[in-house]
Amino acid sequence: MTTALKHAGAAVAALLIAGCASMDGLDTQAKVNEPAGLSAGKSLADARLSSAAWPQGDWWKRFNDPQLDRLMDEALTGSPTLRIAQARARKAMSFVQLAGAARYPQVNGSADVTRQRYPEHGLIPPPFAGEQETQARLQATLDFDLDIWGKNRAAYAAAMGNARAAEVDAYAARLALSVAVAQAYVELQRAYLQLDVADKALAEREQIYKLTQERFDAGIDSRLAVKQAESALPATRERIAQLNEVIGLVRNQLAALLGEGPDRGLEIARPTATTLTQIELPSNLPAALIGRRPDIVAQRWRVESSGKIIDFTKAQFYPNVSLIAFAGLQSIGLSNFFEAGSRTFGVGPAVTLPIFDAGRLRGQLAGAQANYDEAVERYNEALVNGLRDVVDQLTSFRSLEEQGRQQAHAQSTAQEAYDLALMRFREGVGNYLEVLAAESQLLTQQSLEADLRARRLALTIRLVQALGGGFDETTVQQVSTNDIR
Numbered sequence: 001m002t003t004a005l006k007h008a009g010a011a012v013a014a015l016l017i018a019g020c021a022s023m024d025g026l027d028t029q030a031k032v033n034e035p036a037g038l039s040a041g042k043s044l045a046d047a048r049l050s051s052a053a054w055p056q057g058d059w060w061k062r063f064n065d066p067q068l069d070r071l072m073d074e075a076l077t078g079s080p081t082l083r084i085a086q087a088r089a090r091k092a093m094s095f096v097q098l099a100g101a102a103r104y105p106q107v108n109g110s111a112d113v114t115r116q117r118y119p120e121h122g123l124i125p126p127p128f129a130g131e132q133e134t135q136a137r138l139q140a141t142l143d144f145d146l147d148i149w150g151k152n153r154a155a156y157a158a159a160m161g162n163a164r165a166a167e168v169d170a171y172a173a174r175l176a177l178s179v180a181v182a183q184a185y186v187e188l189q190r191a192y193l194q195l196d197v198a199d200k201a202l203a204e205r206e207q208i209y210k211l212t213q214e215r216f217d218a219g220i221d222s223r224l225a226v227k228q229a230e231s232a233l234p235a236t237r238e239r240i241a242q243l244n245e246v247i248g249l250v251r252n253q254l255a256a257l258l259g260e261g262p263d264r265g266l267e268i269a270r271p272t273a274t275t276l277t278q279i280e281l282p283s284n285l286p287a288a289l290i291g292r293r294p295d296i297v298a299q300r301w302r303v304e305s306s307g308k309i310i311d312f313t314k315a316q317f318y319p320n321v322s323l324i325a326f327a328g329l330q331s332i333g334l335s336n337f338f339e340a341g342s343r344t345f346g347v348g349p350a351v352t353l354p355i356f357d358a359g360r361l362r363g364q365l366a367g368a369q370a371n372y373d374e375a376v377e378r379y380n381e382a383l384v385n386g387l388r389d390v391v392d393q394l395t396s397f398r399s400l401e402e403q404g405r406q407q408a409h410a411q412s413t414a415q416e417a418y419d420l421a422l423m424r425f426r427e428g429v430g431n432y433l434e435v436l437a438a439e440s441q442l443l444t445q446q447s448l449e450a451d452l453r454a455r456r457l458a459l460t461i462r463l464v465q466a467l468g469g470g471f472d473e474t475t476v477q478q479v480s481t482n483d484i485r
Contacts, residue, residue, distance in 0.1 A: 161305030
């Protein structure tokens with residue numbers, strides 16, 4: 001008889017498993033790309049390489065501007081944007097705690113006291129039938145999911161992956177904020193450099209207007225020349241007003257990035273930031289980029305999390321077995337509640353099995369696999385864009401060096417031409433149109449020089465961002481294997 005029961009139990013178990021929903025025909029399609037497969041050797045061939053060129057966490061200090069250092073400190077402690085990212089990271093860690101709780105036994109206690117009348121024709125026999133009595137119950141219940149198929153472990157690992165991604169996202173937000181502050185600071189400096197050009201132009205044009213008026217009084221020039229010289233003054237003052245507007249707007253922008261009101265922007269003085277002319281790249285690009293770019297690292301964690309969600313979804317195709325136990329006291333009437341006869345206890349397994357769900361589980365698995373494919377392709381995209389970002393900055397630096405050489409030569413020539421035109425004008429040999437033409441060329445080159453100086457700073461900032469801004473994957477707490485087994 002016992003053998004027959006064993007065979008019957010085995011048959012029932014086989015039928016339970018056979019009755020599970022099928023996963024046939026469902027699988028992932030995406031494949032994670034390797035950095036070695038992205039060729040960049042030729043693009044980086046003439047780059048200055050260094051074994052210690054990865055940016056530091058306080059990369060902005062290379063600009064040697066104490067005011068910028070203070071602004072960064074304020075932004076990284078007072079910005080609502082950064083605090084939002086940190087709150088999201090804490091929220092993600094709370095889900096880890098929730099998922100982890102399912103891996104352990106759950107013990108709950110309950111107590112209730114009920115005064116009621118028991119009917120004569122109910123389940124409760126005499127002498128309680130037809131009487132009013134107090135029913136009391138005190139019970140502790142244990143519920144433990146045995147997690148035979150690893151569903152809870154997979155859910156915990158998925159939550160941990162999302163938490164790590166959120167933690168890296170918080171650093172990415174920190175990097176984005178510091179880059180935004182630095183870029184705004186460079187824009188403020190560019191506006192001041194352009195203001196220098198406009199102020200100098202106004203002084204020179206006022207001088208030219210004065211000379212033209214003197215030549216007119218001496219009968220050398222016509223009133224037309226005087227009016228031409230005079231008309232240049234309002235346009236220059238308009239340019240100065242525009243640049244002062246830019247300075248005010250950028251100050252407001254910086255104040256907002258700091259998490260402060262506009263009055264804080266009024267305290268920001270003219271920037272003095274300078275940059276190093278030597279631009280170096282790490283010698284282990286592109287392989288090490290996957291651990292230095294927070295966006296790539298975060299996306300890789302999301303790939304890991306998506307894979308664990310697939311495991312979690314697959315586990316739901318199989319029977320779920322839980323162990324349930326309870327113990328306590330229960331009696332009708334309080335007088336004998338604590339007597340031995342009021343004891344109650346029980347223990348046993350609880351099994352649930354998906355037999356027919358109209359394709360619900362297959363749909364969930366297909367969705368989880370599609371999410372995984374999307375996460376993988378987003379990782380591949382982040383890897384490609386990250387490497388392209390570095391090479392883009394290198395390409396721009398190469399162009400900027402050549403532009404700088406040509407601009408310096410052009411400005412030198414324009415300065416000589418302007419000096420000659422102005423000298424001829426003062427001596428009564430030349431005319432105002434010659435001065436105007438030479439001045440226009442000189443102002444164009446002076447404005448271009450200011451833009452190139454600011455762009456050199458901006459490119460340095462973008463290169464720092466492209467290299468991860470001092471992020472290092474080893475600084476993020478890793479999940480030990482024991483935590484997810």
